[in-house]
Amino acid sequence: EAQVTQNPRYLITVTGKKLTVTCSQNMNHEYMSWYRQDPGLGLRQIYYSMNVEVTDKGDVPEGYKVSRKEKRNFPLILESPSPNQTSLYFCASSLTGVPYGNEQFFGPGTRLTVL
């Protein structure tokens, strides 16, 4: 089954404790991205990757890091989480580039709370 998986689905942590949210896709997609969803602000793009070893900043990259060492994986790293990073995070992938339609798949989301 074609899918994007994220782990963990729920995480409560404390300020300053480094964490990683994993994202994996099994569709051999080149394009992957991370979004955060906040009330009234919709989804805002954090980082995206056009292919292995190619990453770029989205609209809200501050406080986040990513890496793309393998095509299938695109982890999101919070080196020193802060309460303003409490949010719902989505990973997404598509075959090539920004999608024009139904070829973009989203993961189920990770609910992160930073105390």
Add this chain to the structure above:
Amino acid sequence: DQQVKQNSPSLSVQEGRISILNCDYTNSMFDYFLWYKKYPAEGPTFLISISSIKDKNEDGRFTVFLNKSAKHLSLHIVPSQPGDSAVYFCAAKKAAGNKLTFGGGTRVLVKP
């Protein structure tokens, strides 16, 4: 500054009636627009899209209208069904860009 705005955070409609969701954008460089649907505890799923060279695109019960001069698009759902109850996001992209910009979302409730 939000470049894509959905000014109605919520909408309630009776089953069988029309749902109209609105989306405004400020960046004239956007040339492609998408609508996504999101159920609780799930990721968004693609619903329908429209290119800036068109003013209308239809897919079953869903129709998207684009008014470029007004920088406005709308999504019509006819007839609305209880299963359409979800949050709907509009999104936009530029011709030369690699990013999607989303609106804040509209929560739709279809009452039986």
